[in-house]
Amino acid sequence: MSQLAHNFITAWKIPRWRWALFIAVISDTLGFAVVFLPWVQWLLDGVTALALLIALGFRWQLFVALTIEVIPAVELFPAWTLVVLAMSATSTQSVDK
Numbered sequence: 001m002s003q004l005a006h007n008f009i010t011a012w013k014i015p016r017w018r019w020a021l022f023i024a025v026i027s028d029t030l031g032f033a034v035v036f037l038p039w040v041q042w043l044l045d046g047v048t049a050l051a052l053l054i055a056l057g058f059r060w061q062l063f064v065a066l067t068i069e070v071i072p073a074v075e076l077f078p079a080w081t082l083v084v085l086a087m088s089a090t091s092t093q094s095v096d097k
Contacts, residue, residue: 011088024052049065
């Protein structure tokens, strides 16, 4: 548990992790506003996936979040934010710099 906390704190010293969290939180927040407009929700999720891929590089966990976001009724779950938080806590910073 202490290793996860250490990784999490170390990740937030790197600007791209802060940007990734900002992108994820904004996307999940806007997702609640467009929940009754599926095509806007899909566009938002596509843009979010692209922005996170640019910010963090290729990571398969982002596609897990995208899969969760396209399932009706499950898209209300803040998948982007939780995936970015989980990735930052479990990443090894020696490789990710």
